[in-house]
Structures are given as structure tokens and as C-alpha cells.
Amino acid sequence: MSYHAIVIGSSAGGLHALKTIITGLDASFNIPVMIVQHMSPQSDNFMSRYLNQLSHLQIKEADEKEPIRQKHVYIAPPNFHLLIEEDKTLSLTVDEKVNYARPSIDVLFESAAYAYGKNLIGIVLTGANSDGSAGLKKIQEAGGLAIIQQPQTAEVSIMPQSAFDACPQAIVLSLEEIASFLNRLNNDTQSVAQPTST
Amino acid sequence: MLASDQPENERIISTQNIEIELLIEAIYQRYGYDFRSYNKAHVKRRILHRVSSLGLNSVSELQHKILHEDDFFDVILKDLSINVTEMYRDPSFYAVMRKEVFPLLKTYPYIKVWHAGCATGEEVYSFAIMLKEEGLLDRAQVYATDFNPLVLEIAKKGIYPVSRIKEYTANYQLAEGHYSFSDYYVARYDSVIFNQDLKKNIVFAEHNLVTDSVFAEVNLIICRNVLIYFNRELQNKVIRLFTESLIKGGYLGLGSKENLMFTDVYEQYTVIDAKEKIYKKKVL
Structure with a gap:
């Protein structure tokens, strides 16, 4: 299976979790990543600047109509929902909060499932609510791959546990395992996309 | 296939x-x-x-x-329709407006302000309060438009749930409001109603950015977080409508993630504040 995009949702404890995954990705990591991290509406773009310094990937706050590119990581801006269009561009809305959150993980995941179908990986990490559960289920129903941070290893286990209850067939991994699993999928995807001619 | x-x-x-x-x-x-x-x-x-x-x-x-x-x-x-709005969303936008734009608006004897896509009107009242504090409200004509008559009804009433007031008060202070926010409304049961004098010079009217055209020449247009819902072509069309509606030297305030950079009228504006997305239509 070749994967064209990854969506990640995190809440309480998310900065550390995202840092572990993002810095664990290989330099050759190609698959674009879209992230919703719950944060206060007044936050600035600290998280994308911080993670960008630590990674060889381009990490930035998502802009509206931005085309999704390889080797890029896009983070939803505070106080906006992030959606993926079927033409593989990003869009932002100020619609009402979903699961008390804007950005909401479910909103990103659901739109990503429509845009990428079976070529999508969805990941739910640490957090203290149940945002992401419905979206992860949508990803699975569309044939995509669902991954959940092992609740016992999460800083706050409620969100991954809720995702697991909604998607019992999801792959459950620790943060370090998620990074190496993604690296393997990335290598597989590349060898599918560019078969060596020898 | x-x-x-x-x-x-x-x-x-x-x-x-x-x-x-x-x-x-x-x-x-x-x-x-x-x-x-x-x-x-x-x-x-x-x-x-x-x-x-x-x-x-x-x-x-x-x-x-x-x-x-x-x-x-x-x-x-x-x-x-886009119904979600709040008072003083992005307080820094309002603070910059007050500091950079209002002093120039004061040089006109009479000003016109257009809130395009005002939804339930929270932003219109936020601005009206600021205009009042700067002594501009009495010589302003404010147009607050939306295509949805149902949200305009709410905007006209100026009655909002009291549950949001704590957040709005904090935003008002961050926006460098001059007085006490509670001066501007009366609380009753679980609602607040904004003072009648704020809407004295506001006209609430139906206007559809997609299908309607210019209706006035204005000094300032506020249209925040509406364009993000439109495709590039429609964004361009609406920005052209704004450009035709603004007087030379008029101001345009967009949402924090909106931008003139990709539109075909970009050359006709100078950037007043890049982060707050405040632009000025060039005089020449």
C-alpha cells in the first residue's frame, strides 16, 4: 500500500509527543503530514517554529489554499479548523468549535479521509478529551490506516483510549514505535513509487 | 475507470x-x-x-x-453561511486599527465603514465601541451586510448570550479598549443587550458578496474570515468589488489568514500591517 498523507491529532501533552515523532522521522521522509494540536486561541506560531528547528522537514503553520507538498509538515493555526480539499490543498475555516475545539481533529481527519481514502494514515496521540475518535473511524472506513498512541504510554490517556474504543482494529504503538513504523511505510511507499531499474 | x-x-x-x-x-x-x-x-x-x-x-x-x-x-x-463570529476576535487587529487607521479616519469630516459578511454582528458592535471611544461614531455611517436575513435579524437586535461576556471583556481589554466594557451593555437574565446609541448610525442590510455589486463609496472595509471560504476566483472577484467600493486612500481589514498577495489588485494597495492584514488603497 502506498501512503500519500499522514494526519495527526494531539491535545494535552502533545508538544512532547509530536516532537518525539517528528524528530524520529528519517531525512528521506517524504509523506506530507498535517497536524491538529489543541491550543489556546491566543497562541502564536511557536510550535511550528520550534519543531522546524529540530527537524530536517519543513514545518510550518498551514495557510489557506496552500498546496500540500512532500517533505512538509503543516500545523493548524490556533482558532481555525484545518481541512483538506480533494484537490490536495489546505483550507481553513472559523466554523463553530467541534468537541469544544478549534482546530478540531475530527474536522481534519474527516476531510482527509475524503481527500485521500485508502492512501491515508491517521494517528491519535495523547489528550484529555475524545476529539479524533470519530475522525479516525472515518479514516478506517475509507480504507486508510489508523494508528493510536498506546494509552498507557501517553501523558494523558483519555484521547487515545477513546480512539481505541472507537477503532479497536487500529495499530497501537508507543511514540518511538510510531516514528520507526512511519519510516518503514515511507520506504515502502518510495520503493512502490520509484521502482529501481537494476 | x-x-x-x-x-x-x-x-x-x-x-x-x-x-x-x-x-x-x-x-x-x-x-x-x-x-x-x-x-x-x-x-x-x-x-x-x-x-x-x-x-x-x-x-x-x-x-x-x-x-x-x-x-x-x-x-x-x-x-x-458563515455564522461564527465573536467580539474582538484577534484583539491585536483592533489595537492596530485604532493606532494606525483611526487617526487618518479622523481627518475626514464624515466617514463610511462597511462590515462585509457581518453574520450575527459581534464585530460590528466591537467596532462601533471603538469608533465611539475615538469620537468617530457620530460622524460615521456604518453598513453591516450579510446575505443571510436570519443572521442580520440577530445582528440588528444586538443581544448576545451573557456566557461569552467574560471572554469578550478580556478581548476588549487586549484590544486596548479605553473604558470598562460593561459600560456598553445591560445584562438581563442570561443575555446582554448592547446600548442603543451604538447602533444609531448602523444600517443592517442584505448584500451578497457573490452576486451583488458596489452600493457605496467607503473609507474602511472590514471583511474578516469570509474570503477563506471562497475559491481563488471568487476571492479575486470579491476583492475587486472591495477595491471599487473603497475611496482612494481607503482601508481594508482582512482576517489573520487572508491575504491580498494572491489577488490581481495587490499592486493597488500598500501594506499597513502585514500580520494583521490591514491594507490601504493607493491614492494614485
Whole structure:
């Protein structure tokens, strides 16, 4: 299976979790990543600047109509929902909060499932609510791959546990395992996309 | 690929997309509201949520209801319009407006301000308070427009849930409001009503950015977080409408994630504040 995009949702404890995954990705990591991290509406773009310094990937706050590119990581801006269009561009809305959150993980995941179908990986990490559960289920129903941070290893286990209850067939991994699993999928995807001619 | 070769879930998604396009076309032909140039992911999300909350089996069933039940159309219009707004969203935008734009507005004997896509009006009252504090409200004509008559009714009343007031008060202070926010409203039960004198010079009117044209020459246009719902072509069209509506040297304030950079009138503006997305139409 070749994967064209990854969506990640995190809440309480998310900065550390995202840092572990993002810095664990290989330099050759190609698959674009879209992230919703719950944060206060007044936050600035600290998280994308911080993670960008630590990674060889381009990490930035998502802009509206931005085309999704390889080797890029896009983070939803505070106080906006992030959606993926079927033409593989990003869009932002100020619609009402979903699961008390804007950005909401479910909103990103659901739109990503429509845009990428079976070529999508969805990941739910640490957090203290149940945002992401419905979206992860949508990803699975569309044939995509669902991954959940092992609740016992999460800083706050409620969100991954809720995702697991909604998607019992999801792959459950620790943060370090998620990074190496993604690296393997990335290598597989590349060898599918560019078969060596020898 | 033939439809029959597609896996089940892909077939459902592509059928849904066809149905949604037909629905949007039906709404346009039947009611004249044009959502054809809105970003698709948003429209799809809203429509599918309505389908599921009504327990319908398909978008086509929803289309049937919309075409045959006029009263029901209000529900869909609300689903598809942008109704979420708050007072002093992004307080720094208001602080920069007050500091950089208002002093120049004061040089005119009389000013016109247009809130385009004002929804339920929270932003209009936020601005009216600022205009009042700067002594501009009495010589201002404020147009607050939206295409949805139902949200305009709410805007006209100026009554909002008291539950948001704590947040709005904090925003007002961050926006460098001069007085006590509670001076501007009266609380009653679980609502607050904003003072009548704030809306003395405000005209609330229906105007559709997609299908209507210029109606006044104005000094300042505020249109925040509306353009993000439109595709690039429609964004350009609306920005051209704003450009025609602004006097030379007039100001335009957009949402924090909106931008003139990709539009074809970019050259006609100078940037007053890049972060707050405040622009000035060039004099020449």
C-alpha cells in the first residue's frame, strides 16, 4: 500500500509527543503530514517554529489554499479548523468549535479521509478529551490506516483510549514505535513509487 | 475507470460528490444563492452533517426536501453561511486599527465603514465601541451586510448570550479598549443587550458578496474570515468589488489568514500591517 498523507491529532501533552515523532522521522521522509494540536486561541506560531528547528522537514503553520507538498509538515493555526480539499490543498475555516475545539481533529481527519481514502494514515496521540475518535473511524472506513498512541504510554490517556474504543482494529504503538513504523511505510511507499531499474 | 471497478467506499464518495454538486446547482437555480465557488471540503462537511442529523439516506433526499419545502431552505442557508463570529476576535487587529487607521479616519469630516459578511454582528458592535471611544461614531455611517436575513435579524437586535461576556471583556481589554466594557451593555437574565446609541448610525442590510455589486463609496472595509471560504476566483472577484467600493486612500481589514498577495489588485494597495492584514488603497 502506498501512503500519500499522514494526519495527526494531539491535545494535552502533545508538544512532547509530536516532537518525539517528528524528530524520529528519517531525512528521506517524504509523506506530507498535517497536524491538529489543541491550543489556546491566543497562541502564536511557536510550535511550528520550534519543531522546524529540530527537524530536517519543513514545518510550518498551514495557510489557506496552500498546496500540500512532500517533505512538509503543516500545523493548524490556533482558532481555525484545518481541512483538506480533494484537490490536495489546505483550507481553513472559523466554523463553530467541534468537541469544544478549534482546530478540531475530527474536522481534519474527516476531510482527509475524503481527500485521500485508502492512501491515508491517521494517528491519535495523547489528550484529555475524545476529539479524533470519530475522525479516525472515518479514516478506517475509507480504507486508510489508523494508528493510536498506546494509552498507557501517553501523558494523558483519555484521547487515545477513546480512539481505541472507537477503532479497536487500529495499530497501537508507543511514540518511538510510531516514528520507526512511519519510516518503514515511507520506504515502502518510495520503493512502490520509484521502482529501481537494476 | 468504470464505476463498477471502484471499491465500495470510493464509489460512495464519488457518488456523494456528484450529489453535492447537483444540490449546490439546485439551490442556485431555485433560490438564487450561489455556493458554487465555495471551498468544497467545507460545503461537503456541512451538507453531510445535515443529512446525518436528519437521518436521511443520501444527499439526493436532502435535495428533494430543499426543492419542495421552502421553509426548510432556511435551515440549509444557515448551514452554508458563515455564522461564527465573536467580539474582538484577534484583539491585536483592533489595537492596530485604532493606532494606525483611526487617526487618518479622523481627518475626514464624515466617514463610511462597511462590515462585509457581518453574520450575527459581534464585530460590528466591537467596532462601533471603538469608533465611539475615538469620537468617530457620530460622524460615521456604518453598513453591516450579510446575505443571510436570519443572521442580520440577530445582528440588528444586538443581544448576545451573557456566557461569552467574560471572554469578550478580556478581548476588549487586549484590544486596548479605553473604558470598562460593561459600560456598553445591560445584562438581563442570561443575555446582554448592547446600548442603543451604538447602533444609531448602523444600517443592517442584505448584500451578497457573490452576486451583488458596489452600493457605496467607503473609507474602511472590514471583511474578516469570509474570503477563506471562497475559491481563488471568487476571492479575486470579491476583492475587486472591495477595491471599487473603497475611496482612494481607503482601508481594508482582512482576517489573520487572508491575504491580498494572491489577488490581481495587490499592486493597488500598500501594506499597513502585514500580520494583521490591514491594507490601504493607493491614492494614485
